[in-house]
Amino acid sequence: MNITWLIFIVVVLIIAQGLFFRKTGLWKLGYQRYFQVTTCYEGDQVEMVERISNRKAIPVPWVRLESSLSANLKFARQQGHMIREGELFQNHRSFFSLMPYTQVIRRHKLTCARRGVYPLDSATLTVGDLFGIFTNYRRLSLKEQLIVYPKPLLPGREELPSHSWQGDVTVRRWIVSDPFMLAGVREYQYGDPQRDINWKATARSGKLQVNQHDFTADRRLMVLLNVQDHEKMWNQVSDVEMIERGISYAAGMIREAIHAGMEAGFASNGYAANGEKEPIRIAAAGGKGHYEYILDRMARMEIARSVPFDVLLEQEIRAASSNLDIVLITAYMNDKFYQLKEKLERAGNSVTVLSLAPSVRKVAANREDNDLRGGEHEDIGPKQDDAQISRAEVIL
Known part of the structure; x- marks a missing residue:
């Protein structure tokens, strides 16, 4: 057999196996x-x-x-x-x-x-x-x-205004005694209301005794996130990492509140990636299922502005919300934001500003402290690097 036939047979076999495996593969x-x-x-x-x-x-x-x-x-x-x-x-x-x-x-x-x-x-x-x-x-x-x-994080203590979230437990300030839930009696202490005196227990012990009430979380948490990283922003965010940190802070605070038995909600002028550029608003509620629903909406949220943040605050005011602990997570504050914040407070809410920019956080805290004293506020710059104060730690 000459070399030509050998090459021909080899070529035929290669083509045959190729077509075979191509068809059956x-x-x-x-x-x-x-x-x-x-x-x-x-x-x-x-x-x-x-x-x-x-x-x-x-x-x-x-x-x-x-x-x-x-x-x-x-x-x-x-x-x-x-x-x-x-x-x-x-x-x-x-x-x-x-x-x-x-x-x-x-x-x-x-x-x-x-x-x-x-x-x-x-x-x-x-x-x-x-x-x-x-x-x-x-x-x-x-x-x-x-x-x-988003990874749930809690901001460090130094990133919150000094009058907010005091105590060893993050949500302790929301916990108030329930007059309809009795946990026992204890000895009278200065400042206890007279209506709490238990006269039968006083007669048995010979010392003035008062009813001790159990505690319940009657307030609700509402976290409002501003996705605008500066006042002149139109649509796209330039500092995405800062806003992502704000989303993590919102998730962390909502998690702590719901785990403590409170109701919590979330709103943002970002929008869900479903084609409808409408701001996100989830009313305050409790339970694991509600928390997972909030996380799902956060995961789907686009970091792009649907409406200005002051419009979102006005919508919250028109919703006639009251008896809420509202946290505003924002990279900046202006006079209009402060005016809307005061309207929310007059409606029976407590409002805390958590700024993602260190200089604005110090200005906000200084302004509020001066407002309490009736004085003027001055712009105070940051004393430490943003990378140092942007750390997150769980407050327990």
Whole structure:
């Protein structure tokens, strides 16, 4: 047999096997890709699982799986897959070789770098022959998503005005005695109201005794977040990290309030990523389900202005809200904000300003202290670097 026939036979065999594997490669080939959890917090590590199965008696020389994921899901470097990273998205590739009636499961560790909703809606499955000459592909539709909640944080004590949130427990100032809930009797102390005197207990003990009431949280927390990082901002935010920190503070305060048995709500002039650019407002309520609903809305929130923050404050005033502990999380304050703050206070609410900018925080605290004394306020600049005072610690 001369060399020409040998080359011809080899070429025919290569083409034959190529066409064969191209036709049978995708046949009875199953694929699943999903996250082990559907929700998590920013900074958590989650697991993405790939399961591919060959349910036929014919092997598959190689399979390549490709999908596009957000760049905020950081892969741990592992063998068997490649990642091409872009600014917003990354292309994830996995390679397999499947024998007959074989199933392969791979688990990938991802770190969630930022809150948001990350869909896993499609993947491309490509198969080929032994020499990689003939290929075939199929586009798969997936219906998976990962919701990453903001990491709940509480601001340090120095970031809150001095008159607010006093005590060892963050929500202690909201806890007031309930006259209808009796916890026992105790000896009279100076300042106890006369109506609380228990005359029967006094007669038995020979000393003046008063009823001791149990405590209940009758106030509600409402956190209002301003996504504008400066007064002249129109739509897009320039300091995204500062606003993200504000979202984490809002989540942390709401978590502490609800865990303490209080009702809590959330409002923002950002908007949910559902096509409707309407401000977010969730009325105060209690329970784990309500807290998870707030976290879900926070995860979906776009950091872009739907309405000016003063419009959001006016909406809160028109809602006739009262008996609320309102926290304004904002990067700046102006005279109009202070006027609306005073209207909220006159309606029976207590209002605390938590500024994300250190200089504004000191100005706000100084202004309020001077208002209590009837004096004027002056602009006081920051005494320490923003990176130092932006730390978060749980106040317990």
